[in-house]
Amino acid sequence: MAKRMLSEFESYDFLKQYGVPVPEHAIVQTPAEAGKAAEKIGFPVVMKIYSPQIIHKSDAGGVIVSISSKQAAEEAFAKIVSNAKAYNPDAEIKGVIVEQQAAPGLELIIGGKTDPAFGKVLTFGMGGTLVELMKDVTLRILPVSEEDIRQMVREIHGYPMIQGYRGTKPRDEETLVKIIWAVNCFFAENTNVVEFDINPVRLYESGACIVDARIFVDDEAVERTVKERPFVPIEYFTPRSIAVIGASSEPKKMGYAVMHNLLHFPGQLYPVNNKRGEVQGLKAYPSILDIPNPVDMAVITVPAKHVPSVIEECGQKGVSMAIVITAGFKEMGEGGKALEDRVLQIAKGYGTRIIGPNCLGLIVPPKGIDTTYVHESPKPGSIAFISQSGAIVNTVVDWSIKQDIGFSAVVSVGNQADLNFIDYLRFVERDPKTKGIILYIEEVQDGKTFMKVVSEVAKTKPVVAIKSGSSAKGQAAASSHTGSLSGSYDVYMEAFREAGVIPVHTLTGAFQVAEMLALPKGYPRGKRAVVITNAGGFAVLSSDYAERYGIDIITLPPDVLKELNELLPEFWNKGNPIDLLGDANEKRFEQTFSILARHQDCWDIAFVVGFPNLVIGSEQLANQITRFSEKTENMIVGTLLGGDSMERGRKVLKENGIPSFEELDFTFRVMGRILWQRFR
Numbered sequence: 001m002a003k004r005m006l007s008e009f010e011s012y013d014f015l016k017q018y019g020v021p022v023p024e025h026a027i028v029q030t031p032a033e034a035g036k037a038a039e040k041i042g043f044p045v046v047m048k049i050y051s052p053q054i055i056h057k058s059d060a061g062g063v064i065v066s067i068s069s070k071q072a073a074e075e076a077f078a079k080i081v082s083n084a085k086a087y088n089p090d091a092e093i094k095g096v097i098v099e100q101q102a103a104p105g106l107e108l109i110i111g112g113k114t115d116p117a118f119g120k121v122l123t124f125g126m127g128g129t130l131v132e133l134m135k136d137v138t139l140r141i142l143p144v145s146e147e148d149i150r151q152m153v154r155e156i157h158g159y160p161m162i163q164g165y166r167g168t169k170p171r172d173e174e175t176l177v178k179i180i181w182a183v184n185c186f187f188a189e190n191t192n193v194v195e196f197d198i199n200p201v202r203l204y205e206s207g208a209c210i211v212d213a214r215i216f217v218d219d220e221a222v223e224r225t226v227k228e229r230p231f232v233p234i235e236y237f238t239p240r241s242i243a244v245i246g247a248s249s250e251p252k253k254m255g256y257a258v259m260h261n262l263l264h265f266p267g268q269l270y271p272v273n274n275k276r277g278e279v280q281g282l283k284a285y286p287s288i289l290d291i292p293n294p295v296d297m298a299v300i301t302v303p304a305k306h307v308p309s310v311i312e313e314c315g316q317k318g319v320s321m322a323i324v325i326t327a328g329f330k331e332m333g334e335g336g337k338a339l340e341d342r343v344l345q346i347a348k349g350y351g352t353r354i355i356g357p358n359c360l361g362l363i364v365p366p367k368g369i370d371t372t373y374v375h376e377s378p379k380p381g382s383i384a385f386i387s388q389s390g391a392i393v394n395t396v397v398d399w400s401i402k403q404d405i406g407f408s409a410v411v412s413v414g415n416q417a418d419l420n421f422i423d424y425l426r427f428v429e430r431d432p433k434t435k436g437i438i439l440y441i442e443e444v445q446d447g448k449t450f451m452k453v454v455s456e457v458a459k460t461k462p463v464v465a466i467k468s469g470s471s472a473k474g475q476a477a478a479s480s481h482t483g484s485l486s487g488s489y490d491v492y493m494e495a496f497r498e499a500g501v502i503p504v505h506t507l508t509g510a511f512q513v514a515e516m517l518a519l520p521k522g523y524p525r526g527k528r529a530v531v532i533t534n535a536g537g538f539a540v541l542s543s544d545y546a547e548r549y550g551i552d553i554i555t556l557p558p559d560v561l562k563e564l565n566e567l568l569p570e571f572w573n574k575g576n577p578i579d580l581l582g583d584a585n586e587k588r589f590e591q592t593f594s595i596l597a598r599h600q601d602c603w604d605i606a607f608v609v610g611f612p613n614l615v616i617g618s619e620q621l622a623n624q625i626t627r628f629s630e631k632t633e634n635m636i637v638g639t640l641l642g643g644d645s646m647e648r649g650r651k652v653l654k655e656n657g658i659p660s661f662e663e664l665d666f667t668f669r670v671m672g673r674i675l676w677q678r679f680r
Helices: 008-016 031-041 070-087 146-155 159-163 173-189 254-261 304-317 334-350 390-403 421-430 447-458 481-485 488-499 507-518 536-548 558-567 586-598 618-630 644-655 664-679
Strands: 003-005 025-028 045-050 063-067 095-100 106-115 119-126 137-141 193-203 208-210 213-218 241-245 268-272 297-300 321-324 353-355 362-364 380-387 407-412 436-441 463-467 502-504 528-533 605-610 635-640
Touching (some): 008 025, 008 173, 008 213, 025 031, 031 095, 063 070, 070 095, 119 146, 119 173, 137 488, 159 173, 173 208, 304 321, 304 334, 334 353, 380 390, 380 421, 380 507, 407 421, 463 488, 488 502, 528 536, 586 618, 605 618, 605 664, 618 644, 635 664
Parallel strands (some): 241 268, 297 321, 380 407, 380 436, 463 502, 528 605
Antiparallel strands (some): 045 063, 045 095, 106 119, 106 193, 193 208, 193 213, 362 407
């Protein structure tokens, strides 16, 4: 294998070149050599097994600490070798490392791994023998700045122990930052270093020392770089003419469903069927080459083995975009991959671009385009949905109809043989109908380029992502602590954070976030919040949920409290959340909103929580919320709890572009995800 682990001795020498403080050490082959080396280094020493096959030395009984005499060093050598042989009889024992024993200190870990999508990732956190149990780590995708490293140090849960906790003196944070920076330089400058962990790093009141290091190198490793992809013209996604190759009049065939969904396409539609002269009321052609007019897009539903010849004909016809719905390509193994490669080679020869294969297709509702076999075409709207799962597209489109949610575009990416997430992001970035973007991602192939492109898109249009694969089940065992601590899902979350993408865990949440941020007010200015409600119980729950999801419920300034005291009943709660009490009428809400609008500099978000009651109807409350929103540039969020009696109010809020929720926990959870991205 190209990947191999350096010895601890080699690792120390490597790190020392970058100014990382390593202990004095020596490799010995006999008990006598161990005694002499220990005397030279100075007691106490620690001794460790040196074997490429024994990764976790402590588990093998391959570490003995606090050795304080020559004789003890000689005895330790014999014991370590004996333990190692018992642990793994086949392990190659290259000797024993004798090294200076570092004084006790705060134990931390610095690690690195190479993610298959995003390249090199730097990890930092609480270290020692309990590192996997505690899992108190943070990470960054290279390249990083010194400021990034300072933030990493301060965002772990154990940071108070570095600052000085419960009477302990502060640790040397500056030295720690310098060490992490040095390790970062070592990782960034050596392409062949693919994974490492330095655990523990012992941090003192002054200075630090590393105690153990494992470095894995791969001489065949290739550095991931950003690759420029030429823009696919937006016109390719909005054709004037479409041919359905494999169109059918038999309801059970895919070619029937695709053709049926395109019958409302306002452009030219051509069925291609070599056995029928007419399909679903339209003249059919034996081949795309027999169509007398130009064809911009072809939708292909014929069996996989016929796709290469069909693509050849599409190329000859001058088709710009071919959507290959058909399955049976690389997802089926080597034979399918060879077939997919052949299709791509033919298409490239003609300049024809491909969506798929093995995909549901493309829907552009504002243009009347639906090349998929969904049960019912979605309505036009402002959200673009790009998905790596056709089944999820099918489900979301069906769900959206009942929820009255519209789309600017829906893309099922399939195998991404040619066009991929990057091309679709560029398309919806330039599409004037798209105001918000949702991604369903299983994996991206070129993480560096994805991050560059999505970060540019997110500057002008909110991007929300659901990433599958958060569970640990099925993940391969990691070679190092770092590999087990920073899994692929964690790296995706960090990539999203850096790129300005908002991660969510549910489809409902994705649409709530995307629709909210696509509204005119967009992102909130900050995380300072006020809550206004007429229900004491929901006021308490609002405080709980706000704390859970990282939203700051502010302490009301004295001048605001004074004005509210003059307005509200004497026994109101005199705090935030502002409980207007169950008898709050329309006027009480209006006057409270007016006070908050005059003092809008002290808050960023106002959550208005209402429930069904006879004093104020949902429509009245919604009208007051709308007027409140008109008086401030800050974000107003409505939560109208209850059933059908609150529907009229929710409709008013939606018509006026005000975010609205039906469940309190969900309100704060969605806003928490937005704030996590914006103000972490």
